[in-house]
Amino acid sequence: MTVVLVPQLLSVGVCAAEEKKDELFYLEPIVVTAEKTAQDVQRIPGSVSAYTKSVVEERHVEKLYELTDYVPNVFVKKNSTENIISIRGISPMQGSLFSATGLYVDGVNYPIHQMQNLDFIDIERVEVLKGPQGTLYGRNSEAGVINVITSSPSNEFGGKVFGEIGMWDSRGGVPIYKEGGIVNLPLVEDTLAMKVAVQNYTTDGWMENIGPSSQDDATRVRHFNGRATTRWTPSDAWDISLILQGQDETDGIGVYRFIDGPYATGRNEIAWDGPNKNSVDANAQILKAEYHGTDVDITSVTGRHSYSQDYEYDVDMTPMNLYSMFPVFTADYDVEVWSEEFRIASKPGKNRRFDWLTGVYLYGEDIQTGNYSMTDHVTDQDNWGAALFAQGTLHMWERWHFNLGGRVEYARLEGEKTVNAAMMGMGVTTMADTVDDTVFLPSASISYDLTPEVMTYGKVSRGYLSGGFDSYFAMTEELFSYDPEYSWNYEVGIKSKMLDNRLMVNLAAFYIDVEDKQVAEYVSPYERYFVNAAKAESYGVELDVQYKPLPGLTLTGSLGYLESEIKDWTTEGYNAWDYSGNKTPGAPEFSYAAGAIYRWESGFFVGADVVGLSSYYANAENDRKLDGRTLINARAGYEGERFDVMLWARNIFDEDYEERSMSWMGGTLIQQGEPCSFGLLVAYKF
Template structure:
């Protein structure tokens, strides 16, 4: 802690002295660039959107070394992720799904196409234009499973000028004698027919043996082998018509070895584990998107058609030790085979300043096949055939130049059909078939009132409703009664302020919120169930979440940019008392919800092209179980970087967790011992990028 404090003190001194001794180009206009976002499915300045939203440009992603969604969470207040071999669940403002759920409470979109299964959302960032994180229920414009918020990924689109870049990033994990990290990629923009047809292609690969070692088998346990590619073609046959077609694919072959015991008979040292079972995670996915945009005289029309195919197979040691859990229980394994088709057709008013009413309306539909296989307590083979449709609309009445009232609603219908072939012969039982149908029609309104205190300061109040669809327990249910569960619902109340101050040198955005969740889906322990997990998914709880978020950027001189964010969260379960396993959960904190999330950073650029920067990110302690018996300590990580930016190339020397802080991302009590999901140790490397 003393080393961190000393480092922060030195950084503060450098930041204070830099404007005095470093940069001569004082005549340049010093402002923070504005960012246009599509959070509400139309282009808007981020400072004009009456929603809590964090956004990162391609420059921001490179600046902070954000290579995937897991890296992004350190930069966004009240954003967290619950990740293990089966889960990749996004947690926003304390709202999350139960452990083992197939669906996330947060929507995830790539170029307007929904990636509904949370396993799909664990993607590497490649050739990204912008990432937007919307916080709070977004049901009106995004529908089901967006009650926590929405993540929008916007990829780079083809243009009419040739450009290309290639990069190599060679690093090392500071563990087990040093393990190399290799990452390389390229992107190219290719104009094919002047002003009519262009193409953009990109590819990326990452390889590493990882930082964990299986000392029982004397093998690496956290290997990484990723390959991604994308091709986007854009055709503009006329000034008012644009057609884009995107094809992308990705493959992963990883080790799952991040779990070790910290006490008990199977305890191991940091960066080591001891398993006698399997360790493999394989993913293959591909997606296609067709987007048609027509600018009419009276309004604009947009059609987005998407298809996504995703398969994942994993196997890991069942009890994560050198022993077997029991006869026939050396490994657990699972697979996901997901196929989704979707279509959204939108109509929107023309962009025009001074218009009395701005409006957006559309329809949406999807068809989804989700086949899952899970072997734990018996073999669970589940098929789901789901489809849904929705109609939505939103309008903004510009009452005066300063007052803006927005009202929206969505009618969202889903129909889910599930069938499970259950085989309990490995545990002394028999076979059976579980079946069910779920359908619901939900009304999802939202309303906001914004007031422009000045040209640079806006305050707003917002109310919105969201819901998480019902579903089927594909992994643990053994009876018809346990197979299905119903939707959960939430209301969000938000008060915010967005400001651009000091002649556009400072942006400061503040949001406060209260969220009320009813019919909360929870995994209720029931000792009468003959299953080691003893659980049943029920709509038994109520929960509430409230807090605040502050995000700031400050550019005192042209050479220096400072950023910071702070999130406070109080998220607790309410009105949940179990009977079979008697316990009163009222007042217990929701899992994966730290009270505090924070980041502070800065980058200083000299006129010569050299630069230096650092990010300090952290979270406070949090619980991993609803009874609040397993607690993960907080952490503060320091990630510095130095480099040179030239006309045709960049060189960056980077480090993550530079002080090698020992921390965990998850923790459980398992068989009388403490099992943890270890966080990454120190890593460092050199990234070189060439531009053509």
């Protein structure tokens, strides 16, 4: 018996050693579902950046906006209660409820900005698709799409528990705590399994309130997130998953401070006499069923998402009660979203002449928003829509591939609003309107394989950002609604893997033309309205590089160049302005990242990254410019069979930077960026 087993054990050992060597020396192939079917990311004719679980964890990326620092020409305009994602200079106007970037978690859309502040937990992969994705994703994907795919259960028992302690380098040091666990439970052998992941994140934050308010939790954060995934595979053909997600979050939102004027404070300090609090309670249920037949694959994704948010803050943001009639601004959002996507696709395989997929998409949204200050604005929206889409790829000859797709989508938004302006002597006003649109969203691309490892492509696609309602400022029915905006994206690029799969270089150039752009125009200091009054254009270049020059050493780099400006927009009357030729707000000309990580076969690793962007304008008038920034992050640790240990640091040199800037109360009010933070993460695997 021993004589028989020794060669087998040697063979297994040799294979394991070779597999480890390949992992250390060659770039990992990444399969994505960006185009609704499994594909090598390097074979998609378009700009797609993919980040696997290992990349997310080794860079200690804990939130969605932290990941976007590594993606060229992707920028997140952060504020205290939402993240507004801008891709290639395309983002919605300030005050818009819906995002121009589609965010999908396990195939289900998170439609409004407030829902896009994601904490990562047990993520399998994140895909960033740049440029309009209307054919496969429909409305509100005009800028692009971000897909977040969570980890699925397996048929082996295992998991991990983890704990983290960190520190903000401010106020003499403010602790950061995170703890949680992941467990995989096989319930029926090779048939039924469950995976549960939970985590809790707490910190008192880096900002201190030195004002008279009794609330000293200016940036206190309490985040609890959990997910349970049950996977049933009754046969080789069926794969069915039920995903249950929940989040309970409370944030102190006192991150705005005056840098000049009568109420200026020092760094990491605010002086408010009122509250600053944001609370979120949300849950989601997703049912995904896949049937893998002999000739076709059939997929159904059914989703429901309930999201509730309430926040309040001191209106004047000073230590004085300057607005005694309405000292506190409060708002609430209640969103109920359901969706169903059903699609059929040809079986993937080599030597096929034609690949195709087709499907239908249905959705409904029940959205209530309330904004309460000088006037109370309460808006109810009942939105629904349906779409039919198809896409096919013809593999002409051996190296040419032609892709053509189209989507017909109908969207209907019904809105009702009540405005109580009694405090301003104007009484109560009610209004109602309907915005509906039927749109055709085509796309076409052609690609050519210069070699089996190098592909060039050209692509054109149409984008669409739906119309909507002004839930913040509109005082009359005439100003209540606005129409959709549209865009065309033209892109050429090259994707390559060279040097025996040790070097990846992707280069893309694009031009985007936006028509009927949605903008906000002020008619008084307290009233603005949304109109489709402008044109805009964006063009630029993106470069992504990965290189493994030595076993264990991985070098990465990205560079984005962007020119994004407003065309043909002039206002009259109050705040008259000619915006034509101005830069688009929140669109840095350059964004860049460079990093290196070295892994020893023993499990030890060390790495560092530089992420940054150039200066950009905070407003459409281009009279308020924010400086660029360059941040350095680093980590070092050990990954073993049972234990993982990581030391990490973000913004090592404690660069002082601003996220937003505005004129307010006789001074300049800014949203301060995060200072230096560092910590220790320990995990036990079983």
